[in-house]
Amino acid sequence: MSRKSATAPLFRQIVDDLKRMIVDSELREHMALPSERAVAESHNVSRMTARRALEAVEAEGLAYSKDRKGRFVSPNRLDYDVGSMANFISGAAAKGIAIEMELLQSVQIEAGFEMAEILSVPVGTQLYENTRLFRREGHATFLETETVIAYRCAEFLPNVEPWNTEYLQHQRYSPLGYTADIVIRMRTLSPDEAEFLGVMPYQPGIEQEQMVRDTLGFAICFSRQIWRGEMAQFSARAIIKH
Amino acid sequence: MSRKSATAPLFRQIVDDLKRMIVDSELREHMALPSERAVAESHNVSRMTARRALEAVEAEGLAYSKDRKGRFVSPNRLDYDVGSMANFISGAAAKGIAIEMELLQSVQIEAGFEMAEILSVPVGTQLYENTRLFRREGHATFLETETVIAYRCAEFLPNVEPWNTEYLQHQRYSPLGYTADIVIRMRTLSPDEAEFLGVMPYQPGIEQEQMVRDTLGFAICFSRQIWRGEMAQFSARAIIKH
DNA sequence: CACGAATACTGGTATATACCAATATCAAAT
DNA sequence: ATTTGATATTGGTATATACCAGTATTCGTG
Structure with a gap:
Protein backbone atom coordinates (compact mmCIF):
# COMPACT_ATOMS: atom_id res chain seq x y z
CA MET A 1 0.00 0.00 0.00
CA SER A 2 0.94 3.60 0.47
CA ARG A 3 4.36 4.03 -1.07
CA LYS A 4 3.68 2.19 -4.24
CA SER A 5 1.84 5.27 -5.44
CA ALA A 6 5.11 7.18 -5.47
CA THR A 7 7.94 6.19 -7.80
CA ALA A 8 9.85 3.10 -6.81
CA PRO A 9 13.02 3.60 -4.75
CA LEU A 10 16.20 4.11 -6.74
CA PHE A 11 17.79 0.89 -5.60
CA ARG A 12 14.74 -1.13 -6.63
CA GLN A 13 15.00 0.22 -10.15
CA ILE A 14 18.61 -0.94 -10.21
CA VAL A 15 17.51 -4.33 -8.89
CA ASP A 16 15.09 -4.60 -11.80
CA ASP A 17 17.85 -3.77 -14.26
CA LEU A 18 20.10 -6.42 -12.77
CA LYS A 19 17.33 -9.01 -12.71
CA ARG A 20 16.54 -8.28 -16.30
CA MET A 21 20.19 -8.88 -17.21
CA ILE A 22 19.99 -12.25 -15.51
CA VAL A 23 16.68 -13.47 -16.89
CA ASP A 24 17.56 -12.23 -20.36
CA SER A 25 20.66 -14.39 -20.06
CA GLU A 26 23.00 -11.51 -20.65
CA LEU A 27 24.56 -12.99 -17.55
CA ARG A 28 24.78 -16.76 -17.32
CA GLU A 29 25.17 -19.06 -14.31
CA HIS A 30 28.24 -18.28 -12.22
CA MET A 31 29.12 -15.21 -14.26
CA ALA A 32 30.12 -12.12 -12.31
CA LEU A 33 27.65 -9.32 -11.78
CA PRO A 34 28.97 -5.77 -12.06
CA SER A 35 30.76 -4.66 -8.92
CA GLU A 36 29.28 -2.24 -6.42
CA ARG A 37 31.45 0.57 -7.71
CA ALA A 38 30.62 -0.26 -11.32
CA VAL A 39 26.89 -0.19 -10.63
CA ALA A 40 27.30 3.07 -8.72
CA GLU A 41 28.96 4.67 -11.71
CA SER A 42 26.76 3.21 -14.42
CA HIS A 43 23.57 4.18 -12.61
CA ASN A 44 24.91 7.41 -11.17
CA VAL A 45 24.24 6.58 -7.56
CA SER A 46 26.36 6.33 -4.47
CA ARG A 47 28.15 3.09 -3.76
CA MET A 48 25.91 2.41 -0.76
CA THR A 49 22.84 2.55 -2.97
CA ALA A 50 24.44 0.28 -5.55
CA ARG A 51 25.33 -2.06 -2.72
CA ARG A 52 21.78 -2.17 -1.48
CA ALA A 53 20.61 -3.10 -4.96
CA LEU A 54 23.15 -5.90 -5.28
CA GLU A 55 22.31 -7.18 -1.82
CA ALA A 56 18.65 -7.25 -2.75
CA VAL A 57 19.40 -9.31 -5.85
CA GLU A 58 21.36 -11.62 -3.58
CA ALA A 59 18.49 -11.80 -1.08
CA GLU A 60 16.15 -12.82 -3.87
CA GLY A 61 18.42 -15.77 -4.57
CA LEU A 62 19.38 -14.68 -8.06
CA ALA A 63 23.00 -14.14 -7.09
CA TYR A 64 25.47 -15.22 -4.46
CA SER A 65 28.53 -13.39 -3.24
CA LYS A 66 32.06 -14.42 -2.51
CA ASP A 67 33.81 -12.20 -0.02
CA ARG A 68 36.09 -9.76 -1.83
CA LYS A 69 35.70 -11.56 -5.10
CA GLY A 70 32.38 -10.33 -6.38
CA ARG A 71 28.81 -11.42 -6.90
CA PHE A 72 27.82 -14.17 -9.27
CA VAL A 73 24.67 -15.45 -10.91
CA SER A 74 23.07 -18.34 -9.03
CA PRO A 75 22.58 -21.65 -10.82
CA ASN A 76 19.18 -23.32 -10.98
CA ARG A 77 17.74 -25.06 -7.97
CA MET B 1 37.66 -18.17 7.79
CA SER B 2 39.90 -15.16 7.70
CA ARG B 3 37.97 -12.42 9.44
CA LYS B 4 36.87 -14.47 12.39
CA SER B 5 40.36 -14.09 13.82
CA ALA B 6 39.74 -10.38 14.23
CA THR B 7 37.09 -9.07 16.60
CA ALA B 8 33.52 -9.46 15.43
CA PRO B 9 32.01 -6.51 13.57
CA LEU B 10 30.29 -3.94 15.75
CA PHE B 11 26.84 -4.62 14.37
CA ARG B 12 27.17 -8.35 15.06
CA GLN B 13 27.86 -7.63 18.71
CA ILE B 14 24.69 -5.58 18.82
CA VAL B 15 22.85 -8.43 17.11
CA ASP B 16 24.03 -10.74 19.87
CA ASP B 17 22.80 -8.32 22.52
CA LEU B 18 19.39 -8.12 20.89
CA LYS B 19 19.17 -11.87 20.44
CA ARG B 20 20.06 -12.38 24.07
CA MET B 21 17.25 -10.04 25.07
CA ILE B 22 14.85 -12.14 23.03
CA VAL B 23 15.96 -15.60 24.13
CA ASP B 24 16.19 -14.47 27.74
CA SER B 25 12.55 -13.44 27.38
CA GLU B 26 13.24 -9.86 28.35
CA LEU B 27 11.27 -9.32 25.19
CA ARG B 28 8.24 -11.50 24.59
CA GLU B 29 6.37 -12.35 21.40
CA HIS B 30 5.13 -9.28 19.53
CA MET B 31 6.85 -6.86 21.91
CA ALA B 32 8.66 -3.94 20.32
CA LEU B 33 12.42 -4.03 19.96
CA PRO B 34 14.30 -0.80 20.66
CA SER B 35 14.16 1.59 17.73
CA GLU B 36 17.09 2.22 15.42
CA ARG B 37 17.83 5.52 17.10
CA ALA B 38 17.54 4.02 20.55
CA VAL B 39 20.00 1.25 19.70
CA ALA B 40 22.34 3.80 18.14
CA GLU B 41 22.38 5.79 21.36
CA SER B 42 22.53 2.90 23.81
CA HIS B 43 25.39 1.24 21.95
CA ASN B 44 27.10 4.44 20.90
CA VAL B 45 27.06 3.75 17.20
CA SER B 46 25.67 5.55 14.20
CA ARG B 47 22.08 4.97 13.26
CA MET B 48 23.10 3.11 10.11
CA THR B 49 25.05 0.60 12.16
CA ALA B 50 22.16 0.16 14.56
CA ARG B 51 19.93 -0.34 11.58
CA ARG B 52 22.17 -3.05 10.16
CA ALA B 53 22.00 -4.86 13.47
CA LEU B 54 18.22 -4.69 13.63
CA GLU B 55 17.94 -5.79 10.01
CA ALA B 56 20.17 -8.76 10.77
CA VAL B 57 17.94 -9.79 13.67
CA GLU B 58 15.04 -9.52 11.28
CA ALA B 59 16.85 -11.58 8.64
CA GLU B 60 17.41 -14.31 11.21
CA GLY B 61 13.67 -14.49 11.72
CA LEU B 62 13.73 -13.41 15.35
CA ALA B 63 11.89 -10.19 14.60
CA TYR B 64 9.63 -8.70 12.00
CA SER B 65 9.15 -5.08 11.10
CA LYS B 66 6.14 -2.94 10.40
CA ASP B 67 6.89 0.04 8.25
CA ARG B 68 7.26 3.15 10.38
CA LYS B 69 5.93 1.41 13.45
CA GLY B 70 8.90 -0.49 14.70
CA ARG B 71 10.32 -3.99 14.92
CA PHE B 72 8.70 -6.71 16.98
CA VAL B 73 9.65 -10.10 18.35
CA SER B 74 8.52 -12.97 16.13
CA PRO B 75 6.21 -15.63 17.54
CA ASN B 76 7.08 -19.31 17.37
CA ARG B 77 6.80 -21.21 14.16
C1' DC C 1 61.22 -17.33 -17.88
C1' DA C 2 59.92 -17.43 -13.09
C1' DC C 3 59.26 -15.08 -9.02
C1' DG C 4 57.86 -11.42 -6.07
C1' DA C 5 56.49 -6.87 -5.12
C1' DA C 6 53.56 -3.17 -6.23
C1' DT C 7 49.08 -1.86 -7.67
C1' DA C 8 44.25 -1.82 -8.66
C1' DC C 9 40.02 -3.78 -7.47
C1' DT C 10 36.73 -6.26 -4.61
C1' DG C 11 33.30 -6.44 -0.90
C1' DG C 12 32.73 -5.47 4.40
C1' DT C 13 32.38 -2.20 7.95
C1' DA C 14 31.43 2.23 9.93
C1' DT C 15 30.25 7.23 10.46
C1' DA C 16 27.72 11.47 9.75
C1' DT C 17 24.15 13.62 7.63
C1' DA C 18 19.80 14.66 5.37
C1' DC C 19 15.19 14.30 4.01
C1' DC C 20 10.67 11.86 3.47
C1' DA C 21 6.31 9.82 4.78
C1' DA C 22 3.72 7.21 7.92
C1' DT C 23 2.52 6.73 12.62
C1' DA C 24 1.60 7.84 17.54
C1' DT C 25 0.78 11.06 21.10
C1' DC C 26 -1.02 14.72 23.33
C1' DA C 27 -2.71 19.30 23.87
C1' DA C 28 -5.76 22.86 22.27
C1' DA C 29 -9.92 24.20 20.14
C1' DT C 30 -14.54 23.25 19.12
C1' DA D 1 -16.59 14.60 24.64
C1' DT D 2 -14.88 14.80 20.20
C1' DT D 3 -12.23 16.61 16.68
C1' DT D 4 -8.27 18.88 14.99
C1' DG D 5 -3.71 20.03 14.57
C1' DA D 6 0.98 20.35 16.03
C1' DT D 7 4.80 17.62 17.42
C1' DA D 8 7.82 13.80 18.24
C1' DT D 9 9.07 9.30 16.78
C1' DT D 10 9.52 5.67 13.53
C1' DG D 11 11.60 3.25 9.65
C1' DG D 12 12.97 3.94 4.47
C1' DT D 13 15.91 6.04 1.27
C1' DA D 14 20.03 8.29 -0.31
C1' DT D 15 24.69 10.54 -0.40
C1' DA D 16 29.50 11.17 0.59
C1' DT D 17 33.32 9.54 2.76
C1' DA D 18 36.76 6.59 4.86
C1' DC D 19 39.32 2.67 5.99
C1' DC D 20 40.26 -2.40 6.09
C1' DA D 21 41.56 -6.85 4.32
C1' DG D 22 41.43 -10.11 1.01
C1' DT D 23 42.00 -11.01 -4.32
C1' DA D 24 43.66 -10.49 -9.03
C1' DT D 25 46.59 -8.51 -12.15
C1' DT D 26 50.56 -6.42 -13.81
C1' DC D 27 55.02 -5.21 -14.19
C1' DG D 28 59.77 -5.12 -13.07
C1' DT D 29 63.61 -7.60 -11.30
C1' DG D 30 66.59 -11.46 -10.88
Missing part, protein backbone atom coordinates in the same frame (compact mmCIF):
# COMPACT_ATOMS: atom_id res chain seq x y z
CA LEU A 78 18.48 -28.68 -7.17
CA ASP A 79 15.39 -30.70 -6.40
CA TYR A 80 15.49 -33.11 -3.48
CA ASP A 81 12.75 -35.70 -3.60
CA VAL A 82 12.23 -36.72 0.00
CA GLY A 83 10.40 -39.86 -1.09
CA SER A 84 13.39 -41.26 -2.94
CA MET A 85 16.22 -40.02 -0.81
CA ALA A 86 17.65 -43.52 -0.68
CA ASN A 87 18.99 -42.95 -4.14
CA PHE A 88 19.23 -39.21 -4.28
CA ILE A 89 22.51 -39.16 -6.13
CA SER A 90 21.60 -41.80 -8.70
CA GLY A 91 18.18 -40.21 -9.08
CA ALA A 92 19.80 -36.91 -9.92
CA ALA A 93 22.22 -38.69 -12.26
CA ALA A 94 19.22 -40.11 -14.13
CA LYS A 95 18.13 -36.52 -14.76
CA GLY A 96 21.60 -35.67 -16.03
CA ILE A 97 22.65 -33.88 -12.88
CA ALA A 98 25.99 -34.91 -11.43
CA ILE A 99 26.17 -34.66 -7.67
CA GLU A 100 29.53 -34.78 -5.96
CA MET A 101 29.71 -35.90 -2.34
CA GLU A 102 32.65 -35.13 -0.11
CA LEU A 103 33.08 -36.75 3.29
CA LEU A 104 34.26 -33.93 5.52
CA GLN A 105 34.37 -35.76 8.82
CA SER A 106 33.56 -39.15 10.25
CA VAL A 107 33.84 -39.64 13.97
CA GLN A 108 32.62 -42.00 16.66
CA ILE A 109 31.03 -40.19 19.58
CA GLU A 110 28.86 -40.83 22.59
CA ALA A 111 25.30 -39.58 22.66
CA GLY A 112 24.89 -36.33 24.56
CA PHE A 113 21.64 -35.34 26.18
CA GLU A 114 20.11 -33.74 23.14
CA MET A 115 20.95 -36.44 20.64
CA ALA A 116 19.96 -39.17 23.11
CA GLU A 117 16.58 -37.52 23.32
CA ILE A 118 16.19 -37.34 19.56
CA LEU A 119 17.26 -40.94 18.92
CA SER A 120 15.54 -42.36 22.02
CA VAL A 121 18.71 -44.00 23.29
CA PRO A 122 20.52 -43.71 26.63
CA VAL A 123 23.05 -40.93 27.06
CA GLY A 124 26.48 -42.35 26.24
CA THR A 125 25.33 -44.69 23.48
CA GLN A 126 27.94 -45.10 20.76
CA LEU A 127 27.16 -43.13 17.63
CA TYR A 128 28.78 -42.50 14.27
CA GLU A 129 28.66 -38.95 13.08
CA ASN A 130 29.31 -38.28 9.41
CA THR A 131 29.43 -34.88 7.81
CA ARG A 132 29.16 -34.62 4.06
CA LEU A 133 29.22 -31.75 1.61
CA PHE A 134 27.21 -32.07 -1.58
CA ARG A 135 28.13 -30.16 -4.71
CA ARG A 136 26.68 -29.84 -8.15
CA GLU A 137 29.17 -29.09 -10.88
CA GLY A 138 31.63 -28.09 -8.23
CA HIS A 139 29.16 -25.68 -6.64
CA ALA A 140 28.49 -26.33 -2.96
CA THR A 141 24.79 -26.91 -2.42
CA PHE A 142 24.11 -28.46 0.97
CA LEU A 143 25.77 -29.85 4.02
CA GLU A 144 24.60 -32.96 5.83
CA THR A 145 25.37 -34.25 9.28
CA GLU A 146 24.20 -37.80 9.84
CA THR A 147 24.15 -39.39 13.27
CA VAL A 148 23.81 -43.17 13.28
CA ILE A 149 23.32 -45.49 16.23
CA ALA A 150 26.44 -47.66 16.05
CA TYR A 151 24.96 -51.04 16.95
CA ARG A 152 22.14 -50.58 14.51
CA CYS A 153 24.65 -49.96 11.81
CA ALA A 154 26.24 -53.37 12.34
CA GLU A 155 22.79 -54.89 12.35
CA PHE A 156 21.97 -53.60 8.90
CA LEU A 157 25.41 -53.90 7.37
CA PRO A 158 26.91 -57.10 8.83
CA ASN A 159 29.38 -57.46 5.99
CA VAL A 160 30.76 -53.96 6.08
CA GLU A 161 33.24 -52.66 8.57
CA PRO A 162 31.40 -49.44 9.51
CA TRP A 163 34.58 -47.55 10.15
CA ASN A 164 35.63 -48.09 6.58
CA THR A 165 36.14 -44.60 5.27
CA GLU A 166 36.14 -45.79 1.71
CA TYR A 167 32.63 -47.08 2.26
CA LEU A 168 31.44 -43.94 3.99
CA GLN A 169 32.59 -41.85 1.09
CA HIS A 170 30.32 -43.61 -1.33
CA GLN A 171 27.34 -44.75 0.68
CA ARG A 172 24.85 -43.34 3.09
CA TYR A 173 23.10 -45.05 5.95
CA SER A 174 19.74 -43.41 5.30
CA PRO A 175 18.75 -46.04 2.69
CA LEU A 176 18.66 -48.55 5.49
CA GLY A 177 15.52 -47.10 6.93
CA TYR A 178 11.90 -47.52 6.03
CA THR A 179 10.23 -44.35 7.18
CA ALA A 180 11.60 -40.88 7.61
CA ASP A 181 10.00 -38.09 9.60
CA ILE A 182 10.95 -34.91 7.90
CA VAL A 183 10.95 -31.31 9.03
CA ILE A 184 11.75 -28.38 6.78
CA ARG A 185 12.23 -24.79 7.87
CA MET A 186 14.09 -21.62 6.99
CA ARG A 187 16.95 -20.36 9.12
CA THR A 188 20.19 -18.43 8.81
CA LEU A 189 23.53 -20.15 8.25
CA SER A 190 26.08 -20.23 11.04
CA PRO A 191 29.52 -18.87 10.13
CA ASP A 192 30.90 -22.43 10.03
CA GLU A 193 28.22 -23.70 7.71
CA ALA A 194 28.50 -20.60 5.57
CA GLU A 195 32.19 -21.22 5.12
CA PHE A 196 31.69 -24.76 3.87
CA LEU A 197 28.95 -23.66 1.54
CA GLY A 198 30.96 -20.71 0.31
CA VAL A 199 28.42 -18.04 1.21
CA MET A 200 28.36 -15.12 3.59
CA PRO A 201 27.40 -16.00 7.16
CA TYR A 202 23.87 -15.36 8.41
CA GLN A 203 22.37 -15.67 4.95
CA PRO A 204 19.03 -17.44 5.03
CA GLY A 205 19.04 -21.12 4.10
CA ILE A 206 16.77 -24.11 4.42
CA GLU A 207 17.21 -26.80 7.01
CA GLN A 208 15.87 -30.29 6.55
CA GLU A 209 15.85 -32.84 9.36
CA GLN A 210 15.20 -36.52 8.78
CA MET A 211 14.48 -39.02 11.51
CA VAL A 212 14.98 -42.42 9.89
CA ARG A 213 13.25 -45.43 11.50
CA ASP A 214 12.87 -49.12 10.79
CA THR A 215 9.57 -50.88 10.07
CA LEU A 216 8.84 -51.13 13.78
CA GLY A 217 9.38 -47.42 14.29
CA PHE A 218 12.70 -47.70 16.10
CA ALA A 219 15.28 -45.05 15.36
CA ILE A 220 18.21 -45.85 13.09
CA CYS A 221 19.71 -42.49 12.37
CA PHE A 222 19.04 -38.79 12.39
CA SER A 223 20.33 -36.46 9.74
CA ARG A 224 20.24 -32.74 9.38
CA GLN A 225 20.84 -30.92 6.14
CA ILE A 226 21.42 -27.24 5.63
CA TRP A 227 20.95 -25.95 2.12
CA ARG A 228 21.90 -22.75 0.38
CA GLY A 229 18.48 -21.11 0.25
CA GLU A 230 18.51 -20.29 -3.43
CA MET A 231 19.54 -23.84 -4.33
CA ALA A 232 16.97 -25.70 -2.28
CA GLN A 233 13.81 -27.30 -3.53
CA PHE A 234 12.06 -30.19 -1.84
CA SER A 235 9.43 -32.36 -3.40
CA ALA A 236 7.29 -35.04 -1.81
CA ARG A 237 4.11 -37.01 -2.34
CA ALA A 238 1.66 -37.03 0.51
CA ILE A 239 -1.19 -39.47 0.95
CA ILE A 240 -4.01 -37.39 2.34
CA LYS A 241 -5.49 -38.71 5.56
CA HIS A 242 -9.26 -38.37 5.93
CA LEU B 78 3.59 -22.85 13.05
CA ASP B 79 4.04 -26.44 11.94
CA TYR B 80 2.27 -27.60 8.81
CA ASP B 81 2.01 -31.36 8.55
CA VAL B 82 1.71 -32.04 4.85
CA GLY B 83 0.40 -35.54 5.58
CA SER B 84 -2.65 -34.29 7.41
CA MET B 85 -3.39 -31.12 5.55
CA ALA B 86 -7.00 -32.24 5.12
CA ASN B 87 -7.58 -31.17 8.68
CA PHE B 88 -4.86 -28.63 9.18
CA ILE B 89 -6.99 -26.25 11.17
CA SER B 90 -8.58 -28.85 13.42
CA GLY B 91 -5.19 -30.52 13.82
CA ALA B 92 -3.72 -27.29 15.04
CA ALA B 93 -6.72 -26.76 17.30
CA ALA B 94 -6.01 -30.14 18.88
CA LYS B 95 -2.58 -28.79 19.81
CA GLY B 96 -4.17 -25.71 21.32
CA ILE B 97 -3.34 -23.46 18.40
CA ALA B 98 -6.19 -21.41 17.01
CA ILE B 99 -5.94 -20.76 13.30
CA GLU B 100 -8.08 -18.09 11.74
CA MET B 101 -8.87 -18.29 8.05
CA GLU B 102 -10.08 -15.34 6.03
CA LEU B 103 -11.40 -15.70 2.49
CA LEU B 104 -9.89 -12.78 0.60
CA GLN B 105 -11.21 -13.55 -2.83
CA SER B 106 -13.25 -16.16 -4.63
CA VAL B 107 -13.63 -15.90 -8.37
CA GLN B 108 -14.52 -18.07 -11.32
CA ILE B 109 -12.00 -17.88 -14.13
CA GLU B 110 -10.97 -19.67 -17.28
CA ALA B 111 -7.74 -21.63 -17.38
CA GLY B 112 -4.88 -19.71 -18.98
CA PHE B 113 -1.98 -21.43 -20.65
CA GLU B 114 0.09 -21.90 -17.53
CA MET B 115 -2.66 -23.19 -15.27
CA ALA B 116 -4.01 -25.44 -18.03
CA GLU B 117 -0.56 -26.99 -18.24
CA ILE B 118 -0.37 -27.51 -14.48
CA LEU B 119 -3.85 -29.01 -14.15
CA SER B 120 -3.70 -30.96 -17.45
CA VAL B 121 -6.94 -29.44 -18.72
CA PRO B 122 -7.71 -27.53 -21.93
CA VAL B 123 -7.15 -23.79 -21.98
CA GLY B 124 -10.44 -22.11 -21.14
CA THR B 125 -11.66 -24.73 -18.69
CA GLN B 126 -13.76 -23.24 -15.91
CA LEU B 127 -11.89 -22.91 -12.64
CA TYR B 128 -12.60 -21.58 -9.17
CA GLU B 129 -9.83 -19.56 -7.64
CA ASN B 130 -9.92 -18.98 -3.90
CA THR B 131 -7.45 -16.90 -1.97
CA ARG B 132 -7.25 -17.29 1.78
CA LEU B 133 -5.20 -15.68 4.49
CA PHE B 134 -4.31 -17.73 7.55
CA ARG B 135 -3.58 -16.12 10.88
CA ARG B 136 -2.56 -17.37 14.27
CA GLU B 137 -3.69 -15.25 17.17
CA GLY B 138 -4.38 -12.47 14.75
CA HIS B 139 -0.88 -12.69 13.29
CA ALA B 140 -0.77 -13.26 9.53
CA THR B 141 1.16 -16.43 8.78
CA PHE B 142 0.56 -17.59 5.24
CA LEU B 143 -1.43 -16.89 2.13
CA GLU B 144 -2.98 -19.58 -0.04
CA THR B 145 -4.31 -19.48 -3.56
CA GLU B 146 -6.28 -22.55 -4.52
CA THR B 147 -7.31 -23.28 -8.08
CA VAL B 148 -10.02 -25.92 -8.46
CA ILE B 149 -11.35 -27.48 -11.65
CA ALA B 150 -15.01 -26.46 -11.54
CA TYR B 151 -16.63 -29.65 -12.82
CA ARG B 152 -14.57 -31.77 -10.47
CA CYS B 153 -15.84 -29.68 -7.63
CA ALA B 154 -19.45 -30.55 -8.41
CA GLU B 155 -18.42 -34.17 -8.70
CA PHE B 156 -17.07 -34.29 -5.18
CA LEU B 157 -19.53 -31.97 -3.53
CA PRO B 158 -22.86 -32.71 -5.20
CA ASN B 159 -24.85 -31.31 -2.31
CA VAL B 160 -23.05 -28.03 -2.02
CA GLU B 161 -23.52 -25.05 -4.24
CA PRO B 162 -19.86 -24.35 -5.01
CA TRP B 163 -20.35 -20.67 -5.33
CA ASN B 164 -21.61 -20.54 -1.77
CA THR B 165 -19.30 -18.07 -0.10
CA GLU B 166 -20.35 -19.16 3.33
CA TYR B 167 -19.10 -22.61 2.51
CA LEU B 168 -15.85 -21.37 1.00
CA GLN B 169 -15.11 -19.44 4.13
CA HIS B 170 -15.10 -22.51 6.28
CA GLN B 171 -13.99 -25.37 4.08
CA ARG B 172 -11.22 -26.18 1.69
CA TYR B 173 -11.31 -28.37 -1.38
CA SER B 174 -7.95 -29.98 -0.74
CA PRO B 175 -9.46 -32.64 1.56
CA LEU B 176 -11.23 -34.02 -1.45
CA GLY B 177 -8.04 -35.39 -2.89
CA TYR B 178 -6.11 -38.52 -2.19
CA THR B 179 -2.54 -37.71 -3.10
CA ALA B 180 -0.72 -34.42 -3.14
CA ASP B 181 2.54 -33.72 -4.91
CA ILE B 182 4.29 -31.12 -2.88
CA VAL B 183 7.12 -28.74 -3.66
CA ILE B 184 8.77 -26.50 -1.10
CA ARG B 185 11.27 -23.75 -1.82
CA MET B 186 12.47 -20.40 -0.55
CA ARG B 187 11.73 -17.19 -2.41
CA THR B 188 11.14 -13.52 -1.76
CA LEU B 189 7.66 -12.10 -1.23
CA SER B 190 6.13 -9.92 -3.89
CA PRO B 191 4.93 -6.50 -2.70
CA ASP B 192 1.32 -7.70 -2.88
CA GLU B 193 1.94 -10.79 -0.83
CA ALA B 194 4.04 -8.82 1.63
CA GLU B 195 1.19 -6.40 2.17
CA PHE B 196 -1.28 -9.15 3.04
CA LEU B 197 1.22 -10.80 5.34
CA GLY B 198 2.15 -7.50 6.95
CA VAL B 199 5.86 -7.69 6.20
CA MET B 200 8.24 -5.65 4.14
CA PRO B 201 8.34 -6.60 0.45
CA TYR B 202 11.15 -8.77 -0.88
CA GLN B 203 11.68 -10.48 2.46
CA PRO B 204 12.45 -14.17 2.04
CA GLY B 205 9.57 -16.56 2.59
CA ILE B 206 8.74 -20.17 1.88
CA GLU B 207 6.52 -21.28 -0.92
CA GLN B 208 4.65 -24.56 -0.88
CA GLU B 209 2.83 -25.91 -3.90
CA GLN B 210 0.37 -28.78 -3.73
CA MET B 211 -0.96 -30.67 -6.72
CA VAL B 212 -3.96 -32.58 -5.41
CA ARG B 213 -5.11 -35.65 -7.35
CA ASP B 214 -7.76 -38.33 -7.04
CA THR B 215 -7.04 -42.04 -6.62
CA LEU B 216 -6.59 -42.43 -10.36
CA GLY B 217 -4.05 -39.63 -10.49
CA PHE B 218 -6.30 -37.09 -12.18
CA ALA B 219 -5.92 -33.49 -11.08
CA ILE B 220 -8.51 -31.95 -8.79
CA CYS B 221 -6.90 -28.75 -7.68
CA PHE B 222 -3.63 -26.93 -7.36
CA SER B 223 -2.78 -24.71 -4.45
CA ARG B 224 0.13 -22.47 -3.73
CA GLN B 225 0.98 -21.16 -0.30
CA ILE B 226 3.42 -18.43 0.58
CA TRP B 227 4.55 -18.34 4.20
CA ARG B 228 6.35 -15.75 6.26
CA GLY B 229 9.77 -17.35 6.40
CA GLU B 230 10.20 -17.16 10.14
CA MET B 231 6.77 -18.70 10.73
CA ALA B 232 7.08 -21.66 8.40
CA GLN B 233 7.80 -25.23 9.35
CA PHE B 234 6.77 -28.24 7.31
CA SER B 235 6.70 -31.79 8.54
CA ALA B 236 6.07 -34.97 6.60
CA ARG B 237 6.54 -38.71 6.80
CA ALA B 238 8.23 -40.34 3.84
CA ILE B 239 8.19 -44.03 3.05
CA ILE B 240 11.65 -44.77 1.73
CA LYS B 241 11.69 -46.44 -1.66
CA HIS B 242 14.38 -49.07 -2.15
